[in-house]
Amino acid sequence: MKLFMKKCGLVVAGGALQGFGMGLFLFPQAIPSGGAGGIAVLLNHWFNISMGPSLWIVNFTMLMLGVQYLGKRFALWTFVGITMTSLSIDFFESTFPIVHRNLLLDLVIGSVFLGTGIGILMRQGVSNGGVGVVAFMISHGRNILPGKPLFFINISIFFVTAAVISWEIVILALISQWISTTMVDLVYRLDFYHVYTLSWRKKT
Template sequence: MQQFFIKNGLVVIGGAIQGLGMGLFLFPQSIPSGGAGGIAILLNYITGISMGPSLWIVNFSMLLLGVQILGKRFALWTFLGITMTSLSVDFFETHFTLVHRHVFLDLVIGSILLGTGIGILMRQGVSNGGVGVIAFMISTGRNILPGKPLFFLNAFIFLITAAIISWKIIFLALLSQWISTTMVDLICRLEIPQPYALSWRKKP
């Protein structure tokens, strides 16, 4: 029971940190946080649905794809993570505004927070939702760190998003992904004894 509450707390914390990076730093600058963020920005651009609900819809849709392969327990924990992330995004977008903004500082800070949150989730065997579900399946199946597949999947969606909205965002999006996926791998490599933690090791 204690291990359950520890994992639950870490999933909530990971989702909240991820949402903080997205809602307070990345989304206000129209920088996609990832593949799901890119699709959510498209939904917001096309339909006017706010970013929090848009992100939840995209993440939940992707999660349905992974249930059969990764199991119901994985799906339930990931559902908690993506719900916490969406609530966090909506909270910080609604209640906090940075007066003096700089796009590069927002990108760096937001990407570090994003990667930290995703890394915490993945150490607990939980995906951050969206294309992270697919990246998680690839990383567990091939026993590799999740950062690289996550980067390439997200980059593909960024190209589509940039083609529809603006090509100016592609550089910022790719730089953000490089920073955040580097943080994901860094968090996953940390040797911190904890219940339910995954041991990510590259194949020799």
């Protein structure tokens, strides 16, 4: 029970942190937080769906693709994480509007919180949803840090998003991804050899 409560708290915290980074800093500047964020930006652009629900739809769809490989327990925890993230995005976007914004500060601060939140989730054996599911599958299968596959998958989606909306997005998104995936690896590496597997047993 103690382990369960700790994991639950960390999953909620990880989801809230990445939602804070996206909702308060990245999305107001139209900076995709990742591959799922890029697709969510497109849904917002084409169908005028708000970012929180758009991101949840994308994350849930990608999660369903990973259930068979990663298991139902992984899917359940990831569902908790992505739901917390979407709720946090809507909360911070609507509750704490920033009038005088600075693009560089928003980019750096938002990316740091985003990467920290994702790193916390992945240390608990939980994906941040979206293409993070695919990155986690690669990381889990090859026993490597998840930042690199996450980066390369995301930039592919960024180019599509930029082609539709604006090519300036590519530069901002790439910088954001470099910062956030660096933070993912930093946070993940702190406990890389002692993370709990999906069955909650320590790796040997």
